Amino acid sequence: MKKNIQQEKPHEHLIKDAKKLVLAYPKVPLTVDCAIFGFEESQLKVLVIKSDLEMYDGHYSLLGDIVQDNEELDEAAYRVLKARTGMNDVFLDQVRAFSHPARHPGGRVITVAYCSLLNINHHQLKIHDNELNWHSVSTLKDMAFDHKEIVDECYSWLQKRIQEHPLGFNLLPEKFSLRELQNLYEAILGVSLDRRNFRKKFASMDLLIDINEMEQDVPHRPGKLYKFNFEKYETSKRKWIGIDF
Amino acid sequence: MKKNIQQEKPHEHLIKDAKKLVLAYPKVPLTVDCAIFGFEESQLKVLVIKSDLEMYDGHYSLLGDIVQDNEELDEAAYRVLKARTGMNDVFLDQVRAFSHPARHPGGRVITVAYCSLLNINHHQLKIHDNELNWHSVSTLKDMAFDHKEIVDECYSWLQKRIQEHPLGFNLLPEKFSLRELQNLYEAILGVSLDRRNFRKKFASMDLLIDINEMEQDVPHRPGKLYKFNFEKYETSKRKWIGIDF
DNA sequence: TCTTTTTTGTGTAAAAAATACACAACTTTG
DNA sequence: CAAAGTTGTGTATTTTTTACACAAAAAAGA
Numbered sequence: 001m002k003k004n005i006q007q008e009k010p011h012e013h014l015i016k017d018a019k020k021l022v023l024a025y026p027k028v029p030l031t032v033d034c035a036i037f038g039f040e041e042s043q044l045k046v047l048v049i050k051s052d053l054e055m056y057d058g059h060y061s062l063l064g065d066i067v068q069d070n071e072e073l074d075e076a077a078y079r080v081l082k083a084r085t086g087m088n089d090v091f092l093d094q095v096r097a098f099s100h101p102a103r104h105p106g107g108r109v110i111t112v113a114y115c116s117l118l119n120i121n122h123h124q125l126k127i128h129d130n131e132l133n134w135h136s137v138s139t140l141k142d143m144a145f146d147h148k149e150i151v152d153e154c155y156s157w158l159q160k161r162i163q164e165h166p167l168g169f170n171l172l173p174e175k176f177s178l179r180e181l182q183n184l185y186e187a188i189l190g191v192s193l194d195r196r197n198f199r200k201k202f203a204s205m206d207l208l209i210d211i212n213e214m215e216q217d218v219p220h221r222p223g224k225l226y227k228f229n230f231e232k233y234e235t236s237k238r239k240w241i242g243i244d245f
Numbered sequence: 246m247k248k249n250i251q252q253e254k255p256h257e258h259l260i261k262d263a264k265k266l267v268l269a270y271p272k273v274p275l276t277v278d279c280a281i282f283g284f285e286e287s288q289l290k291v292l293v294i295k296s297d298l299e300m301y302d303g304h305y306s307l308l309g310d311i312v313q314d315n316e317e318l319d320e321a322a323y324r325v326l327k328a329r330t331g332m333n334d335v336f337l338d339q340v341r342a343f344s345h346p347a348r349h350p351g352g353r354v355i356t357v358a359y360c361s362l363l364n365i366n367h368h369q370l371k372i373h374d375n376e377l378n379w380h381s382v383s384t385l386k387d388m389a390f391d392h393k394e395i396v397d398e399c400y401s402w403l404q405k406r407i408q409e410h411p412l413g414f415n416l417l418p419e420k421f422s423l424r425e426l427q428n429l430y431e432a433i434l435g436v437s438l439d440r441r442n443f444r445k446k447f448a449s450m451d452l453l454i455d456i457n458e459m460e461q462d463v464p465h466r467p468g469k470l471y472k473f474n475f476e477k478y479e480t481s482k483r484k485w486i487g488i489d490f
Numbered sequence: 491t492c493t494t495t496t497t498t499g500t501g502t503a504a505a506a507a508a509t510a511c512a513c514a515a516c517t518t519t520g
Numbered sequence: 521c522a523a524a525g526t527t528g529t530g531t532a533t534t535t536t537t538t539a540c541a542c543a544a545a546a547a548a549g550a
Contacts, residue, residue: 013297014297014298014299014302015297015298015299016299017351018298018300018349018350018351018352019350019351019352020351021298021351022274022349022351022352022353022354023351023352025274025276025311025354026274026311026312026313026314027272027273027274027275028272028273028275028312028314029267029270029271029272030272030273030275030355031270052258052259052260053259053260053263053266054259054260054261055263057259066270066271067271067273067344068271069271069273069353070346070353071346072344072345072346073342073344073355074344094341094342096339096341097318097339097342097357099312099317099318099319100317101315101316101317104263104267105263105264106262106263106264106265106266106267106268107263107264107267107268108267108314108315109267109270110275110318112342163485163486163487163488163489163490164489164490165490166490177498178498178499179497179498185488189486191486194538194539194540195498195499196499196500196501196539196540196541197537197538197539199499199500200500200501200537201488201537202488204536205490218497218546218547219496219497219546219547219548220495220496220497220498220545220546220547220548221496221497221498221499221544221545221546221547222497222498222545222546222547223497223498223499224498224499233490237490240489241408241434241436242408242508243408243430243446243447244408244409244485245408245409245410245411245450245478245482422527423527423528424526424527439509439510439511440527440528441510441511441512441528441529441530442508442509442510444528444529445508445529445530446507446508449507463517463518463526464517464518464519464525465516465517465518465519465524465525465526465527466515466516466517466518466525466526466527466528467516467517467518467526467527468526468527468528469527469528487537491550492549492550493548493549493550494547494548494549494550495546495547495548495549496545496546496547496548497544497545497546497547498543498544498545498546499542499543499544499545500541500542500543500544501540501541501542502539502540502541503538503539503540504537504538504539504540505536505537505538505539506535506536506537506538507534507535507536507537508533508534508535508536509532509533509534509535510531510532510533510534511530511531511532511533512529512530512531513528513529513530514527514528514529515526515527515528515529516525516526516527516528517524517525517526517527518523518524518525518526519522519523519524519525520521520522520523520524
């Protein structure tokens with residue numbers, strides 16, 4: 001009863017013209033939105049701009065733009081970032097796509113959210129624009145579109161990420177004190193941490209370079225300054241195996 | 246020198262017609278692709294189908310489809326999943342968007358990748374189609390489009406996720422033995438784990454329900470069967486705070 | 491210049507978690 | 521009934537995490 005006649009390569013069903021196929025696909029408008037975080041006065045801030053849609057008058061929105069033809073999503077996000085901050089070499093990572101059909105009042109627009117981290121005090125950064133400003137993440141509300149949801153998700157993403165990867169250093173100046181570093185972690189995670197254990201933890205990682213400089217112009221005893229050893233980190237990333245939930 | 250005249254509400258720049266705005270946006274074809282994982286014979290498998298594009302003749306691709314008008318991405322992914330597996334209540338989560346302009350030979354198509362986990366032996370699941378089959382993840386190569394990259398990324402995502410969340414149970418039958426559970430973790434993480442420590446770990450979590458049944462039809466001493474206590478897990482999710490990289 | 495305030499910098503003890511490791515009992519198979 | 525393969529369990533060691541206190545340094549203000 002074995003059937004030996006195998007119907008190999010049923011060529012009759014194969015599509016020859018891929019271009020024609022794609023031309024028939026429905027298309028949707030696609031944007032990127034960037035949650036650009038900064039750290040100032042021991043607070044996590046996010047860069048927002050007044051919405052230019054009348055129905056969202058007075059509400060803030062994230063920086064975003066249309067994705068251009070033949071532009072990668074990462075490129076588009078980076079373009080938005082560069083256009084508004086003038087900065088290069090900024091940390092940027094995709095978080096996820098948001099696709100609720102009613103998320104944009106003008107009709108269906110799908111957006112891909114990006115999370116970006118930068119040092120607010122960087123010299124290249126010039127937020128002259130009155131409409132553009134740093135807003136404390138904790139007091140943010142009433143944003144345009146679904147941007148509050150996007151910020152919330154990017155913030156959660158950041159909270160998790162910062163515990164597992166050395167992202168936080170993107171928010172600090174190149175040289176920083178252990179107190180600044182701890183303030184950063186406390187602000188982002190929303191917890192207070194034991195100072196001695198915090199320092200011990202970073203000491204045991206051995207990824208901070210003591211540059212033998214002290215803080216300047218602080219209204220108290222200055223602390224030592226450190227740099228993060230990105231090079232060592234890159235070469236010694238360890239893979240953690242464990243089960244914990 | 247203080248300027249008191251504030252230009253409040255520059256209404257002249259606000260956009261009234263959001264619909265008109267969106268109509269002017271460029272549009273792109275958008276798809277979803279699902280990396281549907283299953284676990285069989287102590288191996289992680291992924292559901293693949295022969296590509297229907299002539300230029301990818303003989304190559305496998307993931308299951309995917311166009312995102313329809315007014316369809317959410319999650320919906321579209323779920324629709325793909327349901328159409329091919331007939332299954333409901335399947336684990337599904339967005340991984341990320343892939344947007345390389347040359348990723349599709351027919352022109353620009355952006356895709357959003359989803360990761361799905363299901364029990365291969367589930368009774369509703371019927372992979373009759375000759376062209377559709379379970380392929381071992383470890384031996385997968387030469388896929389159509391950028392689907393190998395997508396699978397790799399979904400697999401990495403899964404490896405990380407399974408250590409922090411109880412996803413793995415979606416790949417097992419409702420009742421499973423500790424050996425099956427350990428085989429699953431070992432296969433996905435690609436490591437071997439100490440049996441006693443593995444069991445101790447799960448015992449200490451106290452999330453497995455001993456249902457007082459034994460394995461049937463195994464060619465050796467049968468082990469106890471357990472269920473995962475999803476209810477308890479949901480109510481007792483703990484937030485872990487720590488720094489480790 | 492002296493006192494107050496604030497912050498830096500450090501160590502140890504206890505608890506918890508992770509790791510390494512071995513043996514007896516059970517079930518099936520032949 | 522012997523052999524093979526697997527289940528189920530405990531303890532000792534090491535590592536990691538946590539909790540906790542005090543002296544010294546610098547700045548600010550009197």
